Amino acid sequence: MKWTKPPVDPDLVRELSRTHRLELLSAAILVRRGLIEPQDLLYFLEEDPQYLHNPFLFEEMEDAVDRILTARAEGERVLVFGDRDADGITSITILVQTLRELGIDVDWALPLGDDPYGLTVEAVERFAAADGTLILAVDCGITNVAEIRRAAELGVDVIVLDHHNPQQELPDSIAIINPKMPDTGYPFAGLCGCALAGKLRWALLLAQTDLYKQTICLLNVRPGNETVVFDAVKLENLLEVDRISETVVPGMVGIEDTRIGAFLQGHEVLAYDAAAQERMIRRVFGSRVDVALIDTAPEIWNVFPALERRSLLKILESSRLPRYRRRRPEEIDVFVTLFVLYMQKRVPALEDAYQDVSDLIALGTIADMMPMRDENRILVRMGLGRMRASPRPGLLALIERQGLLGKSITSQDVGYQLAPVINASGRMGEPDKAVRLFLSQDPAEIGPLVDQVVKLNVQRREIGDQAWGRVLPQARTSFETFGGKLVVVQDDEVHRGITGILAGRLSRQFRAPALVMTSVNGKTVGSVRSVRGFLATEFLKQFEDILDEWGGHDPAAGFALASDRVVLFLQRAAAAVDAIQLHEDEQAVLIDAEIPHVHMTPQLHKVVDAFAPYGQANAPLVFLVRHARLVRLDFMGREEQHLRMTLAVGSFKWPAVYWNAAARVNVDFGLDDTVDVVFQLEKNYFQNRENTQLSVIDISRATREGAPGAPQ
Numbered sequence: 001m002k003w004t005k006p007p008v009d010p011d012l013v014r015e016l017s018r019t020h021r022l023e024l025l026s027a028a029i030l031v032r033r034g035l036i037e038p039q040d041l042l043y044f045l046e047e048d049p050q051y052l053h054n055p056f057l058f059e060e061m062e063d064a065v066d067r068i069l070t071a072r073a074e075g076e077r078v079l080v081f082g083d084r085d086a087d088g089i090t091s092i093t094i095l096v097q098t099l100r101e102l103g104i105d106v107d108w109a110l111p112l113g114d115d116p117y118g119l120t121v122e123a124v125e126r127f128a129a130a131d132g133t134l135i136l137a138v139d140c141g142i143t144n145v146a147e148i149r150r151a152a153e154l155g156v157d158v159i160v161l162d163h164h165n166p167q168q169e170l171p172d173s174i175a176i177i178n179p180k181m182p183d184t185g186y187p188f189a190g191l192c193g194c195a196l197a198g199k200l201r202w203a204l205l206l207a208q209t210d211l212y213k214q215t216i217c218l219l220n221v222r223p224g225n226e227t228v229v230f231d232a233v234k235l236e237n238l239l240e241v242d243r244i245s246e247t248v249v250p251g252m253v254g255i256e257d258t259r260i261g262a263f264l265q266g267h268e269v270l271a272y273d274a275a276a277q278e279r280m281i282r283r284v285f286g287s288r289v290d291v292a293l294i295d296t297a298p299e300i301w302n303v304f305p306a307l308e309r310r311s312l313l314k315i316l317e318s319s320r321l322p323r324y325r326r327r328r329p330e331e332i333d334v335f336v337t338l339f340v341l342y343m344q345k346r347v348p349a350l351e352d353a354y355q356d357v358s359d360l361i362a363l364g365t366i367a368d369m370m371p372m373r374d375e376n377r378i379l380v381r382m383g384l385g386r387m388r389a390s391p392r393p394g395l396l397a398l399i400e401r402q403g404l405l406g407k408s409i410t411s412q413d414v415g416y417q418l419a420p421v422i423n424a425s426g427r428m429g430e431p432d433k434a435v436r437l438f439l440s441q442d443p444a445e446i447g448p449l450v451d452q453v454v455k456l457n458v459q460r461r462e463i464g465d466q467a468w469g470r471v472l473p474q475a476r477t478s479f480e481t482f483g484g485k486l487v488v489v490q491d492d493e494v495h496r497g498i499t500g501i502l503a504g505r506l507s508r509q510f511r512a513p514a515l516v517m518t519s520v521n522g523k524t525v526g527s528v529r530s531v532r533g534f535l536a537t538e539f540l541k542q543f544e545d546i547l548d549e550w551g552g553h554d555p556a557a558g559f560a561l562a563s564d565r566v567v568l569f570l571q572r573a574a575a576a577v578d579a580i581q582l583h584e585d586e587q588a589v590l591i592d593a594e595i596p597h598v599h600m601t602p603q604l605h606k607v608v609d610a611f612a613p614y615g616q617a618n619a620p621l622v623f624l625v626r627h628a629r630l631v632r633l634d635f636m637g638r639e640e641q642h643l644r645m646t647l648a649v650g651s652f653k654w655p656a657v658y659w660n661a662a663a664r665v666n667v668d669f670g671l672d673d674t675v676d677v678v679f680q681l682e683k684n685y686f687q688n689r690e691n692t693q694l695s696v697i698d699i700s701r702a703t704r705e706g707a708p709g710a711p712q
Contacts, residue, residue, distance in 0.1 A: 005591040042324040055199035056237040059185040060175035077132040080108040084426030086367035088139040090360040093438040094197035113429040119144040128154035139193030143551040161196040190371040194364030202353040217267040220332040230260040231332035250284045358383035359391045367419035371617035394437035397450045411613035424457035427497030492519035500527040530555040532582040594624045597650035656694035674702040
């Protein structure tokens, strides 16, 4: 295995350390990972919900909110329809909970048994026959053009909240909330369905206040160079929609002759320390100017007492705001931030909007392998905290059943222990049990539901293990046939619920894109999983003329077609293999930092925790330590294939595990050797006690490199 530690610019590391008051080790890791842009740094260094993007940045969010409010006013029946996976299940739960809180008559549905993915004509017609008039399609819908057209024919409106890649033809729905739409207006494309449900929840709760659709004008006047500068911002739904800055020479013009006068006309104008602002305005335009500013400072001070009597300029000087902006912020930017924070504090429902469903947002985001970048980091941190402190009753029961109660739950715990159980309910055709589990408040109902979803996961594992042995020979043959560029399995005995699992496992085994197909009710369905830069949806797009359905993401996609077209599909797939370009497959481990012995202390955990949560686009930190002493070595596991060891480094002795490495003992290293070790730092729980251990990635006898010194 090749060890790679990309070089870093020491000047940039020191600058980052100084600007953000970071230890050099953390600054070096950020630089090595390419996290140097202000927007990237913001979400790695801050965790306050104030930095979440406003949902009304979605171009059609207001349309969605208005239609739902109309449904409530008219007493309409609403259906939330979602996908059968963990993202869809959590999305449904969030929306149903939210609409019920608003007093809306809401029901929910999702694919059961061998039902196809996404909204179906049958589901639409059933709902219309029951006098339903509005469907919220969540974690699906972006490809349901025909189904949504049928809904319109039946007088049923549809709102789409989906994060799958849009195709050329879009559904004719009331609103589409999809961060991957090119003209969506939203700054982050990495949200999944449950996060979009959370965004709609926040928007609906804001719509219950007098802030909804209200234009708010904020004004700040500041002295310039023998001039006075007027800065003004307009907010709608607490989102900046317009701003103006104008420099005026005192006594030269009247306010009616300036752009600022027209900008403010017809609106109530809010200021910070209105008396001082009014004096400055009169100095510019004369004492006869009609000034009527609303002073927000006393109310802001009441909510944030530490700011009392402090000017915007003083607040700016001590603010972290400049660290995350390329353009130096002005006092008006501080005013906007303060006002939005104040309004969210004033309306508790807004402050709690995400928090109340954050456990589900974290679960769905991790399960759907969304990038741990941008606001996903704040949402998942918030949700993990909720899971530790006060998760909803159904999730609490699952946490207890999986042995995580009392543990400091991490994204890895969710990914390995919770998400597979919820996903299994959908794979086994019974995702309704998971939705009911999360919606229920009744312990008498929750207990049996937890039993059932856990049992479904056991069944899913058994079916997957049986199928793996059967598909592997076919996979090997296809891998050779397609020149190592593609793995294809077509087996009608494979359970449809595990095609994605098998495809993912095959792609990892062969380091090539994998496609697994099976037969369901006379049709063939399949899953594609990607590696090495292969784009799953782009691959499927080549065959859209013979596919009945297809869609998904770049790394994972699904499709369906008539079984009599499978031979043609395979022929065309074989013809397309030559055009597949895969990234180099060099097995290399990227090292985030080399740790000198003096820094190999339990304090290293603070650095590891600071970069959490880990997941897609943010792999766990990998460290290198040289010249460690291997002072204990034991075999473990049923076949003694794993190693438990103790490494002496500096003043500490570290317990460590090295999986599937027994064959390397006395070949690449042995007891009492001095070794170089590449590892991750993790917490191990045993008998309700938390212990630190090293999870070894690779190990070799020591080289002469890496003299003690500062972290590198």
